[in-house]
Amino acid sequence: MTDIAGAGVPQGRGPAPSNEARVPVPPDVLAVFRRKPGRALMLGHVHPDADVLGTLLGAGLALEKAGWSVVYGGPHAAPSVLDFLPGIERYTRLARLDGRFDFALLTDCPNPARTEGLIDQARDAVATIVNVDHHPDNRRYGHVNWVDASAAATGEMIHALLTAWPAEITPDIATNLFTAVHTDTGSFRYSNVTADTFRIAAELTAAGAAPSVVSNALYERRPVDALGHLGRALSLVRVSEDGRVAWLALPHGTVPESFVESEELVNYPRSIASVRVACLLREVNGAVKVSLRGKGDVDVQAVAARFGGGGHKNAAGFTLTAPSLEQATRDVLAAVRLAVSGAGQSALAERRGTRATWGTETVPHAPRAPSPE
Numbered sequence: 001m002t003d004i005a006g007a008g009v010p011q012g013r014g015p016a017p018s019n020e021a022r023v024p025v026p027p028d029v030l031a032v033f034r035r036k037p038g039r040a041l042m043l044g045h046v047h048p049d050a051d052v053l054g055t056l057l058g059a060g061l062a063l064e065k066a067g068w069s070v071v072y073g074g075p076h077a078a079p080s081v082l083d084f085l086p087g088i089e090r091y092t093r094l095a096r097l098d099g100r101f102d103f104a105l106l107t108d109c110p111n112p113a114r115t116e117g118l119i120d121q122a123r124d125a126v127a128t129i130v131n132v133d134h135h136p137d138n139r140r141y142g143h144v145n146w147v148d149a150s151a152a153a154t155g156e157m158i159h160a161l162l163t164a165w166p167a168e169i170t171p172d173i174a175t176n177l178f179t180a181v182h183t184d185t186g187s188f189r190y191s192n193v194t195a196d197t198f199r200i201a202a203e204l205t206a207a208g209a210a211p212s213v214v215s216n217a218l219y220e221r222r223p224v225d226a227l228g229h230l231g232r233a234l235s236l237v238r239v240s241e242d243g244r245v246a247w248l249a250l251p252h253g254t255v256p257e258s259f260v261e262s263e264e265l266v267n268y269p270r271s272i273a274s275v276r277v278a279c280l281l282r283e284v285n286g287a288v289k290v291s292l293r294g295k296g297d298v299d300v301q302a303v304a305a306r307f308g309g310g311g312h313k314n315a316a317g318f319t320l321t322a323p324s325l326e327q328a329t330r331d332v333l334a335a336v337r338l339a340v341s342g343a344g345q346s347a348l349a350e351r352r353g354t355r356a357t358w359g360t361e362t363v364p365h366a367p368r369a370p371s372p373e
C-alpha cells in the first residue's frame, strides 16, 4: 500500500511558526478551495493506497464542513486494510461520473491514465481539475497543478493546503492525513522523511490523530492464515549472486490476491543488507505487475519508465504483458542489473575521480554522509 520508499530529497524546509503553512501553497489552488461552495469530486487513482485516500478524505471532509457537497471515488474500491479511515465508506468504485462538478481534486496521481478513463469524463463534467501530487514525473494534466517532489507524501501537501485555506483540522481529518504520511514514509523510516514530516505529524497528533491506533489498524490486524501465506510467499525470494538484487516472483494463485494487497511484500527482499534493488513480480489477470524498490543511488523510476511505468527514485512500478512470469522476471532482472551496475560504476568513477570539495578545502575523498536508504 505504501507507495514511496523515499528519494534523496532536500532536507528540511526550516522551522516555521506552527499554524502557518510551511510549504508555499500556490494561490490558484487556494482560490479553488475558497470558492463559493458547490459540488466537488475527490477522484482517486487505481488501486488506491493510504496517501491518495487519506488526502481525498481529509480534503473532502474539510470541504463538506465549509458547505460543499462532495463525491468520493475512483476506478477501484478502497482495500479493506484501510477500512478504518474516517469517511472511507463514502469512497466508492466509480464506473462513470454522474452530474456536473464545480471542481475535481486528484491527489497522488501522476498520470491521468491512472484514473482508467475517469479523467476523460471529468474533462466534460468538471469545471476545474486540480492536481496535487509529489511524484516527480507528474504530467501536469490539471487546470491547476501543484507538484512538490520534495514532499514525503501528498498528505504533507494537503496538510499545508488546509492550514493555509484555513480549515479546521478535525480528529477525522487528522487521522486521514496522518495515515497518508505514515504509510508513504514507511512509518517514518525512509529517506524522504524531513524535520517537517515530524512537525506535520506532531500537529496532526495534537489535532486528534492517534499514532498507535493507526499503527495497530495497519499492521496488527492480519487474519489468522496470513502468516502461512507470508511463509509461502517468502520461500520464493531469490537473491542474485552478487547479493545486490533480490526478487519475489509470485505465480497467480500462490496466495490470495487480498493478502498481497494488504502486505508490502517487496519490503522483505528489500530488507536484505546487500540488496540495492528489490523486485516483486506478480501475475494478475494475465499480466505481470511489477514493484521496484531501490536503496541508495539506483534510480528505479528510470527502470520503470523503460517499461512504461513510473513512480519515485526509490519506489516505482509498472505492468507488463509478457508470455510468462518467468520471461517477465528475466526481462525485468536484466534491466535492473544494468541499472545497478550503472549506478555502481558512476559511484566508482566519482570516488576514483577524483577530487571532491569539502567545505572550502579540496580533499581527495570527501566523506559521504551515510545514506538512510
Ligand code: AMP
Residues within 6 Å of the ligand: 001, 002, 003, 004, 111, 135, 290, 291, 292, 308, 309, 310, 311, 312, 315, 316, 317, 318, 319
Ligand atoms: P507500487 O510498487 O505499486 O507500490 O508503486 C510504487 C510507485 O510506483 C508508486 O508511486 C506508484 O505511483 C508508481 N507506479 C506503480 N505502478 C505504476 C504504473 N503502472 N505506472 C506508473 N506508475 C506506477
Ligand code: MN
Residues within 6 Å of the ligand: 003, 045, 048, 049, 051, 052, 108
Ligand atoms: Mn498512491
Ligand code: MN
Residues within 6 Å of the ligand: 003, 004, 051, 052, 108, 134, 152, 153, 154, 184
Ligand atoms: Mn504518495
